[in-house]
Amino acid sequence: QMQLVESGGGLVQAGGSLRLSCAASGSIFSINTMGWYRQAPGKQRELVATITSGGSTNYADSVKGRFTISRDNAKNTVYLQMNSLKPEDTAVYYCYAIITARGTMWGQGTQVTVSS
Numbered sequence: 142q143m144q145l146v147e148s149g150g151g152l153v154q155a156g157g158s159l160r161l162s163c164a165a166s167g168s169i170f171s172i173n174t175m176g177w178y179r180q181a182p183g184k185q186r187e188l189v190a191t192i193t194s195g196g197s198t199n200y201a202d203s204v205k206g207r208f209t210i211s212r213d214n215a216k217n218t219v220y221l222q223m224n225s226l227k228p229e230d231t232a233v234y235y236c237y238a239i240i241t242a243r244g245t246m247w248g249q250g251t252q253v254t255v256s257s
């Protein structure tokens with residue numbers, strides 16, 4: 142079965158950088174839009190960034206100019222490069238992929254913690 146496996150989370154000091162990866166494995170179908178959500182305890186889930194199969198991107202205002210989403214279609218992988226990290230970026234980050242004729246798949250989540 143198809144799965145999305147995330148990696149790259151961790152603890153970083155404010156101002157630092159992390160790169161998250163989310164790779165699709167198993168039976169691969171046609172992947173359309175991919176992206177990242179994040180959620181911190183007591184806060185609303187926030188859509189961080191999206192990227193279409195053609196490479197068009199969108200970002201939340203809170204991360205625009207600091208985060209970059211990209212994808213490698215040959216590897217069925219989406220990335221989130223996070224620079225100039227702030228404590229308010231601390232959250233569990235979830236990747237997702239919209240699969241043609243199958244619905245939406247979700248990664249397991251990866252913790253990002255930014256210390257002040």
